[in-house]
Amino acid sequence: MTVPARVAELVRDFKANGRIVIVGASLAGLRGAEALRKEGFTGPLTIIGDEPYEPYDRPPLSKQVLKGWVPAENTQLPRLRELDAQWRLGVAATGLDRTEKQVVLADGERVPYDRLMIATGTRARQWPNPTEAALEGVYTLRSRDDAARLRQALAAGPSRVLVIGGGFIGCEAASVCRELDIPVTLVERGSAPLAGALGGVIGEIAAQMQRDHGVDLRCEVGVLSLEGDASRHVRRARLSDGTTVEADVVLASLGSVRNVEWLEGSGLAAGFWGVGCDAGGRAFDINGVVTDSVYVAGDVARAPHVLYEYQFLAMEHWDNAVLGAEVAAHNMVNLEPDYRPHLLLPGFWSGQFGVNIKSVGVPPFGDEIAFTQGSVQQRRFAAAYGRRGRIVAAVTFNSGKWLEYYGRLIEQSAPFPPPPSGWDRPDDMKPVPAEFPEPGVPAATSDVVLTGHDPNQRTAEFRPRGH
Numbered sequence: 280m281t282v283p284a285r286v287a288e289l290v291r292d293f294k295a296n297g298r299i300v301i302v303g304a305s306l307a308g309l310r311g312a313e314a315l316r317k318e319g320f321t322g323p324l325t326i327i328g329d330e331p332y333e334p335y336d337r338p339p340l341s342k343q344v345l346k347g348w349v350p351a352e353n354t355q356l357p358r359l360r361e362l363d364a365q366w367r368l369g370v371a372a373t374g375l376d377r378t379e380k381q382v383v384l385a386d387g388e389r390v391p392y393d394r395l396m397i398a399t400g401t402r403a404r405q406w407p408n409p410t411e412a413a414l415e416g417v418y419t420l421r422s423r424d425d426a427a428r429l430r431q432a433l434a435a436g437p438s439r440v441l442v443i444g445g446g447f448i449g450c451e452a453a454s455v456c457r458e459l460d461i462p463v464t465l466v467e468r469g470s471a472p473l474a475g476a477l478g479g480v481i482g483e484i485a486a487q488m489q490r491d492h493g494v495d496l497r498c499e500v501g502v503l504s505l506e507g508d509a510s511r512h513v514r515r516a517r518l519s520d521g522t523t524v525e526a527d528v529v530l531a532s533l534g535s536v537r538n539v540e541w542l543e544g545s546g547l548a549a550g551f552w553g554v555g556c557d558a559g560g561r562a563f564d565i566n567g568v569v570t571d572s573v574y575v576a577g578d579v580a581r582a583p584h585v586l587y588e589y590q591f592l593a594m595e596h597w598d599n600a601v602l603g604a605e606v607a608a609h610n611m612v613n614l615e616p617d618y619r620p621h622l623l624l625p626g627f628w629s630g631q632f633g634v635n636i637k638s639v640g641v642p643p644f645g646d647e648i649a650f651t652q653g654s655v656q657q658r659r660f661a662a663a664y665g666r667r668g669r670i671v672a673a674v675t676f677n678s679g680k681w682l683e684y685y686g687r688l689i690e691q692s693a694p695f696p697p698p699p700s701g702w703d704r705p706d707d708m709k710p711v712p713a714e715f716p717e718p719g720v721p722a723a724t725s726d727v728v729l730t731g732h733d734p735n736q737r738t739a740e741f742r743p744r745g746h
Contacts, residue, residue, distance in 0.1 A: 281499075281504065290612065290614060293322070293437075295322060296662050297322045297394060297612075298582075299315060299320065299324050299325070299395070300390055301326045301395075301396045301398060302397055302398065303439070303577065303579075304332075304368060305328070305577060306356060306577065306597065306604075307576040307603065307620075308398040308576030309333075309356055309358075310579075311604035311605070312326055312362050313362065314605040315612060316361070316363070316589075320612050324362065324364040324365070326364050326366050326368060327368075327390065328369070329370065329371035330423070331368050331369035331512060333355060333356075333366070333612055335356055336356050337354075340422075341451040341452060342455070343448075344426040345429060345452060347433075347434060350427075352425070352640060353422070361577065363460070365390075367390070371541070372541045375545040376545075377546060377547075378391070379391075380394065380395075393399075393572065394574065394611045395572060396574045396604070397493050397542075397554055397562065397575045397576070397580075398575075398609065399538035399539070399577075400537075401536060401538060402421055402538055403419035403420060403422075403535060404419070404426065404535060404536050405531065406443075406533070407547050408504070408505070411505040414505060414507040414511055415507070415513065416507075416512050416513040416529060417505060417513050419531050419533075420448055420532065421535070421674075428681070429452075429528075432528050433455070437728055438526075438527055439524070439528075440456050440461055440528045441463075441464050441528070441529045442456075442530045443464070443529065444461065444467065444522075444531070445465055445466075445467030445532075445533060446474065446726075448506050448532045449467075450472050450485065450629070450631050451630070451631050453494050454492070454630075454631035457494060457632070461493055462495070464492075464494070464495040464497065464524050465495070466502055466516075466518065466648050467497070467498050469499070470482060470498055471498055472486055472496070472498075475715070475716055476643070476727075478642060478648060478664075478710075478725060479713045480648050480711065481713075482714070484676070485577060488631075488634065488658060492632045495524075497520075500519050501564045502517070502518055502520065515524065515534045525620045528594055537551070537553045537578065539554060539567070545591070547563070547573065551580070552591070552728060553580055553593050555581055555582075555734030555735065556575040556622040556734075557569050557573060557583070558583060559607070559618045559619060560603060560621060563576060563734040565735055567734050567735065574610065575607065576603040576604040576607045577599070577603060577604060578594070580593070582621065586624070586640075587671070587729060590732055591733075592727060592730070593729075594726070594732045595726045596624050600739075603623065606621035624639060624686055624689060625638075625639070625641055626640075627726055630678070633677070634658050634676050635677055635679060637679040637682055638673050638674045639672065639682045640664065641671060641727050642671075642713070643727070643728075643729060645665055645697065646665070646712065647664065647666070647711065648662050648665075648712075649662065649665070649695070649709065649711070651704070651705070652700070653703055658676050659676060659677045659678055660675070660705070661673060661674070662675075663688075663695065663696060664695075664713055666695070669695050670692075670693050671687070673689070681700060685697070693711070
């Protein structure tokens with residue numbers, strides 16, 4: 280038998296008889312499972328999830344659900360094909376035995392696998408003081424249950440909402456409050472909202488947008504403590520500048536924590552930024568050696584990207600979860616030379632204060648920014664980010680139609696500043712510093728993080744208090 284024929288036989292045998300386990304009943308987990316079946320995998324498939332719900336869509340939670348347009352339970356993701364899978368919902372994975380190829384569950388069960396997909400995603404970072412976090416009226420926003428509880432609190436008509444953290448979730452929640460005519464204060468430790476994700480130049484535009492809509496915005500200040508009344512309901516927050524904010528609803532929007540604790544002792548390159556993997560989704564072990572049976576997809580994956588100096592990227596984006604899972608699924612049931620890379624150009628969108636904000640590329644990789652189209656005053660513009668003479672990202676406010684053009688330029692490593700496309704050029708297109716925070720400076724975290732070149736990098740500093 281020839282080598283190609285033998286490879287083809289191995290692939291056919293695994294697709295028919297192999298056992299695949301997916302840990303994470305998430306967007307990535309669901310789309311990965313569907314992709315496996317599409318690839319012709321007919322063997323046993325098990326999907327494990329710590330929540331009792333089948334996979335649901337998270338972007339509506341901070342938008343339509345909080346506004347009351349859509350009930351939280353109506354966010355379930357559609358099925359694109361039959362899965363014929365065993366669902367193990369409401370039970371968390373607590374360990375991974377790679378020697379025996381078994382996933383250990385919280386109820387003691389051990390689930391065997393031949394190949395494993397890790398799609399455990401992230402969870403909301405909790406307010407760091409457990410006693411204060413347990414006060415009634417203190418919320419986070421990540422899960423379906425989180426959104427349902429916060430929606431109920433907003434519908435009750437609070438006197439004031441305090442949002443701690445000026446990242447995308449915090450800003451979207453503040454926008455919903457203003458749409459509902461609820462007074463809201465947003466406290467951000469950095470120089471401006473969205474500065475960590477889009478830089479200080481764009482952050483100042485976002486800050487003015489918030490103030491124009493009635494948000495009480497406090498920047499370069501932290502929350503020292505939350506205080507409750509005799510019934511243990513939150514009533515006020517004490518800030519690092521000596522002031523207090525009276526509020527009966529508090530949203531702690533402090534970023535996310537990647538769900539990797541269950542992998543401790545597994546020998547995988549798992550840590551603060553997620554699980555290191557190659558561009559095809561194959562996980563690295565702690566020695567930097569790629570594995571053959573463990574794959575990673577979604578928010579918990581960090582992989583090198585050719586356009587960004589092969590630095591590892593950790594991306595908390597919808598399309599990254601879908602496309603990364605599809606690539607990982609393909610590679611799980613195929614062999615070389617049929618492996619595929621996942622080299623998605625990151626992109627996101629956010630709706631807040633009547634403006635549709637979209638981005639492509641990795642803005643924090645850039646150190647300069649140039650406004651290339653539209654009008655900042657009208658909050659209808661496109662801006663490009665540059666680094667070392669080439670374009671690396673772009674952001675638009677109510678001008679998303681231009682993103683495809685800038686995306687092509689980024690993929691081609693085109694010069695910066697780029698030539699603007701078509702019409703509607705601003706008067707001043709001169710590049711200026713983008714004003715991203717220096718490493719270690721407190722600011723809301725970005726949805727795309729450059730984590731260096733080491734697949735085993737595990738640590739990052741997080742300072743939860745304002746002092």
